[in-house]
Amino acid sequence: MVSHQPPQAQDDWFKPVAKDAEKAESVVRPSLSYWQDAWRRLRQNKLAMSGLFFLVLLALFAIFAPMLSPHDITTTQYAKQNMPPSSEHWFGTDDKGWDVFTRTWYGARVSLFVGVAAALIDFFIGIIYGGISGYKGGRTDSVMMRIIEVLYGLPHLLVVILLMVIMGSSLTTIIVALTITGWVGMARIVRGQVLQIKNYEFVTASKSFGARTPRIIRRNLLPNTMGPIIVQMTLTVPSAIFAEAFLSFLGLGISAPFASWGVMANDALPVILSGHWWRLFFPAFFISMTMFAFNVLGDGMQDALDPKLRR
Amino acid sequence: MAIYIVKRFFMMIATILIIATLTFFLMHSIPGSPFDEERTSNPTIQANLEKYYKLDQPTHIQYLYYLKAIVTFDFGPSIKKPNESVNTQLARGFPISAELGIVSILVAVLSGITLGTFAALRHNGIIDYGAMTFAVIGISVPNFVLATLLIQQFAVNLQWLPPATWSSPKHMILPTLALATGPTAIIARLTRSSMLEVLTQDYMKMARAKGLSPFRIVFRHALRNALMPIVTIMGTMLAGILTGTFVIERIFAIPGMGKYFVESINNRDYPVIMGSTVFYSAFLVFMLFLVDIVYGFLDPRIKLHRKEGDA
Amino acid sequence: MNEQQLANANALVKERQEEVPSLPKAVMTEKQVGQKHKRQPDYSEKVLAVEDLHVSFKTFGGEVQALRGVSFDLYKGETLAVVGESGCGKSVTANTIMGLIPQPPGRIKSGRILFKNKDLTKLNKAAMRKVQGVDISMIFQDPMTALNPTLKIGEQLTEGLRTHQNVSKAEARKKAVELLEIVGIPNPEERLKQYPHQFSGGMRQRIVIAIALICEPELLIADEPTTALDVTIQAQILELFDEIQARTGVSIILITHDLGVVAKIADRIAVMYAGKVIEIGDKREVFYSPQHPYTKGLLASVPRLDLKEEELQPIDGTPPDLFAPPIGCPFAARCPFAMEVCEKVYPGTTELSETHKVDCWLQDERAKHVFQM
Ligand SMILES: Nc1ncnc2c1ncn2[C@@H]1O[C@H](COP(=O)(O)OP(=O)(O)OP(=O)(O)O)[C@@H](O)[C@H]1O
Ligand code: SF4
Ligand SMILES: [Mg+2]
Numbered sequence: 001m002v003s004h005q006p007p008q009a010q011d012d013w014f015k016p017v018a019k020d021a022e023k024a025e026s027v028v029r030p031s032l033s034y035w036q037d038a039w040r041r042l043r044q045n046k047l048a049m050s051g052l053f054f055l056v057l058l059a060l061f062a063i064f065a066p067m068l069s070p071h072d073i074t075t076t077q078y079a080k081q082n083m084p085p086s087s088e089h090w091f092g093t094d095d096k097g098w099d100v101f102t103r104t105w106y107g108a109r110v111s112l113f114v115g116v117a118a119a120l121i122d123f124f125i126g127i128i129y130g131g132i133s134g135y136k137g138g139r140t141d142s143v144m145m146r147i148i149e150v151l152y153g154l155p156h157l158l159v160v161i162l163l164m165v166i167m168g169s170s171l172t173t174i175i176v177a178l179t180i181t182g183w184v185g186m187a188r189i190v191r192g193q194v195l196q197i198k199n200y201e202f203v204t205a206s207k208s209f210g211a212r213t214p215r216i217i218r219r220n221l222l223p224n225t226m227g228p229i230i231v232q233m234t235l236t237v238p239s240a241i242f243a244e245a246f247l248s249f250l251g252l253g254i255s256a257p258f259a260s261w262g263v264m265a266n267d268a269l270p271v272i273l274s275g276h277w278w279r280l281f282f283p284a285f286f287i288s289m290t291m292f293a294f295n296v297l298g299d300g301m302q303d304a305l306d307p308k309l310r311r
Numbered sequence: 312m313a314i315y316i317v318k319r320f321f322m323m324i325a326t327i328l329i330i331a332t333l334t335f336f337l338m339h340s341i342p343g344s345p346f347d348e349e350r351t352s353n354p355t356i357q358a359n360l361e362k363y364y365k366l367d368q369p370t371h372i373q374y375l376y377y378l379k380a381i382v383t384f385d386f387g388p389s390i391k392k393p394n395e396s397v398n399t400q401l402a403r404g405f406p407i408s409a410e411l412g413i414v415s416i417l418v419a420v421l422s423g424i425t426l427g428t429f430a431a432l433r434h435n436g437i438i439d440y441g442a443m444t445f446a447v448i449g450i451s452v453p454n455f456v457l458a459t460l461l462i463q464q465f466a467v468n469l470q471w472l473p474p475a476t477w478s479s480p481k482h483m484i485l486p487t488l489a490l491a492t493g494p495t496a497i498i499a500r501l502t503r504s505s506m507l508e509v510l511t512q513d514y515m516k517m518a519r520a521k522g523l524s525p526f527r528i529v530f531r532h533a534l535r536n537a538l539m540p541i542v543t544i545m546g547t548m549l550a551g552i553l554t555g556t557f558v559i560e561r562i563f564a565i566p567g568m569g570k571y572f573v574e575s576i577n578n579r580d581y582p583v584i585m586g587s588t589v590f591y592s593a594f595l596v597f598m599l600f601l602v603d604i605v606y607g608f609l610d611p612r613i614k615l616h617r618k619e620g621d622a
Numbered sequence: 623m624n625e626q627q628l629a630n631a632n633a634l635v636k637e638r639q640e641e642v643p644s645l646p647k648a649v650m651t652e653k654q655v656g657q658k659h660k661r662q663p664d665y666s667e668k669v670l671a672v673e674d675l676h677v678s679f680k681t682f683g684g685e686v687q688a689l690r691g692v693s694f695d696l697y698k699g700e701t702l703a704v705v706g707e708s709g710c711g712k713s714v715t716a717n718t719i720m721g722l723i724p725q726p727p728g729r730i731k732s733g734r735i736l737f738k739n740k741d742l743t744k745l746n747k748a749a750m751r752k753v754q755g756v757d758i759s760m761i762f763q764d765p766m767t768a769l770n771p772t773l774k775i776g777e778q779l780t781e782g783l784r785t786h787q788n789v790s791k792a793e794a795r796k797k798a799v800e801l802l803e804i805v806g807i808p809n810p811e812e813r814l815k816q817y818p819h820q821f822s823g824g825m826r827q828r829i830v831i832a833i834a835l836i837c838e839p840e841l842l843i844a845d846e847p848t849t850a851l852d853v854t855i856q857a858q859i860l861e862l863f864d865e866i867q868a869r870t871g872v873s874i875i876l877i878t879h880d881l882g883v884v885a886k887i888a889d890r891i892a893v894m895y896a897g898k899v900i901e902i903g904d905k906r907e908v909f910y911s912p913q914h915p916y917t918k919g920l921l922a923s924v925p926r927l928d929l930k931e932e933e934l935q936p937i938d939g940t941p942p943d944l945f946a947p948p949i950g951c952p953f954a955a956r957c958p959f960a961m962e963v964c965e966k967v968y969p970g971t972t973e974l975s976e977t978h979k980v981d982c983w984l985q986d987e988r989a990k991h992v993f994q995m
Contacts, residue, residue, distance in 0.1 A: 013963035014988045017954075153326045153546070155595045157554040159333075162588055165576055166337050242453050249455050249558055251577050269459060269562065277463065284456040292451035299447070513767040520720055521782040521833070522754030525747075531781075535772045611772060611817040 038227075041304040048300020051293035058290060062108035069102040085278050092278035094267065103259040104282050110260040111241045111290060114174060118240035119233045121179040126186025126229075133187070134194030145191075148184055156181040160243060164252040171254055174247060178240050189232050193225035227305035234298035238291040245287050261287045315607055323600040330592040334585055335377050339370060377585075386586030391578045397586035404568030405590075407477055408556050411567060414487050415552055419494035424534075424541065426495070427502025431537075432529065434507060442499055449496025455558040458489035462562070477565040486563045490555045494548050498541060506537040535609065542606045546599040553595060663700030663889050669841055669873045670696040670719070675733035675743075677711075677718050680726060684945045688714040690897035691733070696841070699867060701874040703888035703905075705881070705920070707941055710894040712877045716843045718743075719875075720760050721750040737841070755782045759834035763846040765826035769818035775829055776814030783836050801832040804869075805862060824855035831862065835870070843875045848883060856880075860887055881921070885909070890977065893917045896941050896952035903978035913972075913980040916953045951983065959984055961992060 042048055085092040091100035133144040163177040247253050248262025261283040268279035368376070380386055386397035430442040452460075465485060466474030473482050509515060510533060518532040560569035568587065575583035677689040689711050696702050704712050717723050719735055721742065735742040742753065762768040769778060779801070780794035789797070795814065802810035805828040818826060827847065834842055844863070848856040864887055867874060878884060884891060884905070891908040893901040893916065901914040912918045939956035942948055951957070954964040964983050972985035983989055 010963075011988055013966055014961055014983075014986070014992050016992065017960050017962055017965065150322070150326050150329060153322075153596055153599055154330060155550045155553065155592055157550065158588060158591055158595075159330075161554075161576065162334060162337060162584070165579070165584060166341050238451070245453055246455065246554075246558065250561070250573055265456065265459070280459055280463070284460065288448075288452040288456060291453070292447060295447055295451050513762050513764060514770040516722055517760075517762060517768050517830070517833070518770070519722055520754055520760040521785070522751040522756060523781060523785050524751070527781070527785070531773070532770055536770070609772070612819050 038301075038304045042300055045300040045303065047296045048304075051295075051297040051300070054289060054293040055297065058108055058286075058293075059112060061105050062112055065105035066102060066109070069099065069105075084276075091282045092276070094264075094276075094279050095271070100264075100278060100282055103264060104261075104286060106259040107261040107264060107283060108286065108290075110171065110254065110258070111244060111287070114171065114178070114244040115237035115241045115294070117175050118178045118182055119236040121175065122183045122186045122236055123229070123233055125179065125183035126190050129183065130187035130190025130192075131194055134191035134198065137195075137198075141191075148187060151181070151184050154181065157243065157246070160247065161250070161252065164247060169247075169252050169254060174244055174253070178243055182236065182240070186229070186232055186236070189228050193228060196225055227302075231298055231302045231305060234294060234301055238294040238298075241287065241291055241294070316604055319600055319603045323596050326596045327589075327593045330596070331378070331381055331589050332374075334588050334592075335374055338581055338585055339373070381589055386589075387582055389575075389580055389583050391575075391580045391583075397583050400571045400583065401568060401586065401590055404566065404571050407565060408560065408567035408569055411477065411483075411486060411490065411556055411559070411565065412549075412552050414483060415491040415494070415555075416549070418487055418491040419498055419548070419552070420541075422491075423495040423498025424502050424538070426499040428506055428529070428534065428537070430499065430503040431506035431510060439503075443503070446496040446499045446503075449492050450500070452492070454489055454493055454555050455562060457492055458486070458559055458562045461485045461489055475564040477563070477567070486559050486565060489562075490552060490559045493555070494551060497544070497548065501541055501544060502537060505540045506533060509533050509537045512536075539606070539610060542602060542609060545602045546595070549598045549602075550595055553591060663873075664698040664871075665700075667698040668695055669698050669737070671734075671736040672715070672719065673734045673736065675715070675718060675735065676731040677714055677723060677728060678731055679728050686944045687947055688728075688897055688944060689718065689733075690947060692894070692897070692899050693733075694892050694899055694902055696873050696875065698840075698873055699871045700889040701863075701867065701876055701887055703884040703891045704875060704877045704894060705879070705884060705891060706894035708879075709941060709944075711897045712894055713845055714897075715894070716760065716845050716875065716877055719841075720758060720843060721745070721747075721754055722760070752786070755834075755839070756786045756837045757839055758841045758843065759837070759839040761827075761830055761834050761842065761844040761847045764850045765823055765830050766850065768830050769826055771818055774815055774817055775821070778818075779814070779829070779833055779836060782833065786837055797836060798832070801836055802829070804835075804866070805829070805832045806858075807832075824851055824858065827851060827855075827859055828862070831859075831866070835866065835872075838870065839872060841873050841875070843877075845877045846879065847876070849879065856883070863887055893920065896947060897944060898952070898981065900953070900982070901978075901980045903975070903980075907975065907978040911978075913974060913978070913985065914953075914982050915957050915959050915984070917980075951981075961989065963989075 081093065081095055091104060093099055094103070129144065129148075133141045133148075159181050160177040163180065164173055167173040167177070244253065244260065245262030245265070248260045249266045251266065253260050253263045253266075264283035265280060265287070268276070268283070271279060384398070386401075388394070388396050389400065426442045426445070430439040433439050462474045462485065465472045472485055474485070476482055477486065515528070515532060518528045523532075556567060556569040557573050558569075559565070560567045561573050564570075568591075571583065572587045572591075574580070575587065672695075673693050675689050675692040676687070679686040679688055692711070692715055694702065704715065706712055714723070714728075718730060719737075719742065723730070730743050733743065737753070737757065740753075742750065745753070769775065776795065776798060779798040780791075783789055783794045783797060784791070798814060799810040802813060807813055807825060807828055813821075818829075821829065827850075831847075847863075848859050851859060860883060863874065863876075866872065876883070876888060888905050890902065890904055892899050893908070893914065895916050901908065901912065901917045908917060909921065912921055942952045942955065948954065948965070949968065950966050951960075951964040951969055954960040957964065961983060963986075969981050969983040969985070971979050971981050973979050974985075
């Protein structure tokens with residue numbers, strides 16, 4: 001027998017070690033709840049956090065800036081038409097002499113309102129429809145899913161345009177029109193998640209975990225299934241904002257003096273050639289930035305809520 | 312496969328019928344006659360007009376006429392331009408819109424897939440970050456904003472490209488860019504994530520273990536599988552491109568179908584709105600049908616699943 | 623060491639030896655360990671030599687040291703079984719030999735893989751491709767995912783051949799048909815035109831094996847080739863391995879969790895733990911006189927080979943974190959014989975025979991007194 005032992009071993013090291021129970025266990029990391037963990041991950045995502053920061057700032061301005069603005073944006077100010085940005089009018093004025101800065105924040109109100117309202121209504125309809133479909137299962141489910149499949153095939157924006165033509169332009173009709181077509185995606189996701197919960201319930205029940213099931217659902221499953229739903233809501237907002245701006249741009253939006261970014265961009269269109277760039281630039285910039293912020297926030301939340309998908 | 316196609320076909324017919332019916336009854340729910348605005352003081356003229364447009368008939372008879380119009384593809388005369396039929400307008404506008412749409416789709420699909428594939432192959436590299444930054448910006452900037460920015464920059468400031476119309480390849484560059492950027496971004500993101508998913512599959516490892524060329528591994532083994540999800544979103548993509556033509560044609564003064572459609576919306580020219588909506592929807596639903604068939608050919612497993620009827 | 627200490631130590635050991643389940647000698651009969659009749663390995667011809675291989679992965683949480691000095695040889699026509707707990711580095715070893723470690727995040731930090739006088743770790747990608755599938759082939763665990771769902775199996779079978787050897791389509795097809803017959807797929811001509819989803823799991827694994835064999839490799843690496851299959855099919859696939867080895871003289875590295883599989887077809891066994899080979903030897907040596915406490919525990923945890931539960935049962939505790947592996951013996955935290963020296967210094971390799979080697983301080987002369995063995 002040949003032994004190659006490392007020379008460093010000292011003789012007095014050859015004695016049994018005291019064995020304590022904890023040693024065999026690896027160091028246990030402090031366990032965070034699902035949401036704390038997700039929030040921690042989200043916070044590490046700089047892009048998503050700057051998106052969130054931008055949106056908070058935007059919301060604050062949308063709420064307070066119009067109140068504080070000294071400028072009148074209801075009656076035409078002939079003396080002040082199309083003035084470039086200055087210390088008095090930070091974003092310049094438009095062809096009616098209205099302060100673009102003030103109107104921009106009114107526009108922010110419209111966009112945020114439309115976006116959030118559409119997302120919330122989608123959420124409620126989706127929860128109810130998808131919940132029933134997934135929970136009932138069987139025949140009900142397959143009929144409800146067929147309906148969804150047909151609705152999914154509809155050209156949404158076209159339907160929205162049609163509804164807008166019929167109902168006339170107002171903020172309410174925009175939201176109604178958007179949600180009539182928009183809830184379908186949410187319903188699908190909710191149904192999928194409900195099926196997952198049901199499946200889990202079925203499995204655990206059959207393994208007779210009994211009383212522990214509700215707790216498992218509440219502690220582990222519900223947060224996990226809420227993830228995709230929240231992400232979907234976050235991503236609904238920018239698409240609703242886009243739809244509103246798009247409709248306004250087509251002339252189906254709300255009318256002056258109420259401002260919407262889409263309306264402002266539409267009004268500014270003929271004047272690109274005359275060099276009044278600020279009239280187009282500011283609404284365009286804020287639409288894009290807001291959508292960008294929601295998109296990166298949504299992406300970040302997706303990563304944070306579903307770390308398995310993290311890339 | 313045959314059963315699958317037949318099933319999809321009937322689904323398509325059903326969807327078109329639903330849209331047509333919806334359009335009809337929605338339009339008829341608008342109070343008053345479309346001629347009210349015209350202030351036709353003479354009641355006989357109005358009566359004659361209504362007779363000409365068959366508005367004097369009871370609703371269900373009108374509905375039947377309408378269905379006949381759809382089947383025979385004859386949408387009758389326009390209201391605002393009485394000597395022009397809806398068909399003439401469609402026939403004049405459609406080829407131009409189709410050209411714009413097809414060019415944009417080709418650009419979007421080719422560049423989106425290329426970008427997404429490279430991003431996935433160079434995962435977490437510079438190309439990946441660059442492409443994904445472009446993609447988030449691309450989905451965040453609305454097409455009409457992009458269009459106006461492009462005109463401002465390349466037509467007005469730099470004067471490199473013409474700002475409007477659709478007459479030569481040079482004229483096509485800006486509208487195509489404006490219309491294709493959003494879809495490119497979406498396709499790039501989806502291709503990337505789907506490609507990353509495919510790259511981790513065992514069969515990709517197996518392909519590498521065979522010592523195949525990287526070219527063959529990417530094109531023969533990865534791409535076809537990675538493109539499956541892209542095909543499924545092609546429907547939504549087409550819808551986006553199609554509605555996108557509304558604004559793009561308006562901004563670039565391109566005499567396509569979208570321009571007529573937007574005009575008809577602003578003029579409340581009901582036959583044109585109805586005709587265009589049905590035409591657009593039928594076109595889209597037909598495209599979805601084609602997409603489904605393509606999917607069926609791409610994925611050999613579909614044939615087995617035909618009993619369930621969906622993929 | 624004074625009297626008192628010695629007494630304490632022995633009491634401790636007694637107590638612990640009760641925790642250590644009985645050695646496998648009692649449960650393994652000659653019949654169960656089995657004997658392959660069809661061919662004998664040629665120990666004069668070395669096919670592969672892995673020397674002190676270190677492989678790490680960069681991850682979000684830090685560097686995972688997946689392999690920390692893996693060494694073993696492989697001879698012509700032999701089957702080396704690699705066993706060990708989940709996460710011990712079996713697949714990483716296989717993938718590194720095969721050139722399939724994604725770099726980054728993976729990196730071969732040091733060591734050599736000598737195959738036909740070439741160091742595979744030094745080859746560039748293009749040169750490695752001439753080895754992959756030609757000289758060395760791999761078989762994966764899950765036949766359901768190892769075949770590309772969108773390509774006909776005919777293409778998947780022949781593409782390797784057509785890439786590496788200048789053969790016509792017709793020749794490649796002929797070869798594919800032959801191979802499908804060998805692996806036991808009926809109607810091979812027609813089957814070539816079908817897609818993977820038209821085959822059962824067992825059939826797919828046969829196809830995967832056929833794909834691996836098409837260029838007549840010298841080395842076949844099978845990473846848990848039977849884990850995903852049900853028992854009767856497992857036996858058939860193992861039979862197939864034996865048959866193929868007899869026919870072609872291919873050397874096989876067989877990664878498995880299943881001691882039944884090992885007993886049936888392995889010639890030698892390498893036991894891995896925390897990125898190291900801690901014991902290696904002839905099948906009999908490892909089965910009948912395992913020397914490493916981990917190997918003992920592993921074997922003892924299989925109550926009876928003829929019973930259904932053939933999977934290696936985990937020993938109490940968990941393997942160490944490979945982000946920061948211990949400097950001493952990685953098994954010390956779970957080892958009933960752990961000594962101070964084990965925590966301080968990694969044991970050297972003891973050669974118990976020509977073939978049997980073990981990394982454990984118990985082999986040291988000085989340890990014999992501690993436990994009075
Ligand atoms: N691509 C990778 N990135 C990061 N870590 C990896 C990667 N591949 C393997 N590892 C790590 O290397 C270690 C060894 O993994 P390996 O897959 O070789 O285990 P195994 O012995 O094959 O286990 P199993 O029996 O479960 O297949 C694990 O800790 C694993 O986390
Ligand atoms: S070296 Fe020490 S701790 Fe490691 S297996 Fe041997 S006796 Fe146990
Ligand atoms: Mg493994």
